[in-house]
Amino acid sequence: MRAAVFNEPGPASNLHIVERDLPVAGAGEVRVRIVYSAVNPTDTGTRGGRGVPDGVAPPRVPNQDGTGIVDALGVGVGDLEPGDRVWVWDAGYGRENGTGQEYLVLPRRQVVRMNDDIPIEVGSALGVPALTAHRCLTVASDGPDRLEPGALEGRTVLVAGGAGAVGNAAIQLAKWAGATVLTTVSSKEKAELASAAGADRVIDYREEDVAARIREVSETGPQLIVEVDSGNLDLDLDVIAPGGNIAVYAVGDFVMPSVKALLKNVSLDFVLTFTTAPEEKEKAVEAVAEAVNAGAFGVGERHGLPLLRFPLERIADAHDAVENHAVGKVVIEVTAP
Numbered sequence: 001m002r003a004a005v006f007n008e009p010g011p012a013s014n015l016h017i018v019e020r021d022l023p024v025a026g027a028g029e030v031r032v033r034i035v036y037s038a039v040n041p042t043d044t045g046t047r048g049g050r051g052v053p054d055g056v057a058p059p060r061v062p063n064q065d066g067t068g069i070v071d072a073l074g075v076g077v078g079d080l081e082p083g084d085r086v087w088v089w090d091a092g093y094g095r096e097n098g099t100g101q102e103y104l105v106l107p108r109r110q111v112v113r114m115n116d117d118i119p120i121e122v123g124s125a126l127g128v129p130a131l132t133a134h135r136c137l138t139v140a141s142d143g144p145d146r147l148e149p150g151a152l153e154g155r156t157v158l159v160a161g162g163a164g165a166v167g168n169a170a171i172q173l174a175k176w177a178g179a180t181v182l183t184t185v186s187s188k189e190k191a192e193l194a195s196a197a198g199a200d201r202v203i204d205y206r207e208e209d210v211a212a213r214i215r216e217v218s219e220t221g222p223q224l225i226v227e228v229d230s231g232n233l234d235l236d237l238d239v240i241a242p243g244g245n246i247a248v249y250a251v252g253d254f255v256m257p258s259v260k261a262l263l264k265n266v267s268l269d270f271v272l273t274f275t276t277a278p279e280e281k282e283k284a285v286e287a288v289a290e291a292v293n294a295g296a297f298g299v300g301e302r303h304g305l306p307l308l309r310f311p312l313e314r315i316a317d318a319h320d321a322v323e324n325h326a327v328g329k330v331v332i333e334v335t336a337p
Helices: 041-048 120-125 128-138 165-176 188-197 210-217 230-239 258-264 278-293 312-323
Strands: 002-005 016-019 029-038 066-073 085-088 103-107 111-114 156-160 180-185 201-204 224-227 245-248 267-270 307-311 329-333
Touching: 002 312, 016 312, 029 085, 029 120, 041 312, 066 103, 066 120, 085 120, 111 120, 111 278, 120 165, 120 329, 128 165, 128 224, 128 245, 128 278, 156 165, 156 230, 165 180, 165 188, 165 224, 165 278, 180 188, 180 210, 188 201, 201 210, 210 230, 224 230, 230 245, 230 258, 307 312, 312 329
Parallel strands: 156 180, 156 224, 180 201, 224 245, 245 267, 307 329
Antiparallel strands: 002 016, 029 066, 029 103, 029 329, 066 085, 085 111
């Protein structure tokens, strides 16, 4: 089988295609034929030697997320069948083999079935973005610990960066759970994508006064903020409702406006999906799977997340696209659907 490998940390050009033996599914494991391998900023970070430390040194096959077809089952796996459509999560975290290869073996819990009527490419947008979004939307102490229809009814959510993969997932999941969703973007093109994802109000922060606009459309301000840039905390604290929660999922240095936070009794959480507690991850996986199978989570331009496709031979170009902030979801076409 073909696999993309990097033998040492560095630029995307370090990735090259090799031939490997077909892996064998052991007890409690599932072998998946990967159709689409997704590329996230965490994947380019790991390849570049600046990612989340997980104790695994190269050579490595990159990419955490993907979607594909069940190919073989290990002993003890009885609730999947060869031919099932599935998505996988955290494939390359703490192990040498990610989804950038034709076949991948994973523990059963990291392989999630999709209904047959769900387009297989939907699974490429799950994993890191969707599980991160779920945790951001459920980390507040006074909120639900698992999303479902109605779980965020009556709440307003502000999603910073609504055209990104996590932002798109947060919008779709929050709307599925019944929230009113506000989001910020940096261009007309991104505004159209965030609207397609389902946001109720889209604010172009380069053209509008964000705080004034939020006050116009929300009497109390958002109870939940899903934040991509910790540099926005001053603005977040201006607009957030008293007792609200800010969940930050991206790295960056910041100065904490503590007086504002104290006066509003605001809570601040940091979210990294790889290291969430097992029970939190399980609830996130279950909720995301439910939303997907209910048809409430989509990909493609009409759902606000265009797919940018690359063949496996161009995986280096795909990694470069993510590092150059391509708008949309970058995926590798590994095998035919």
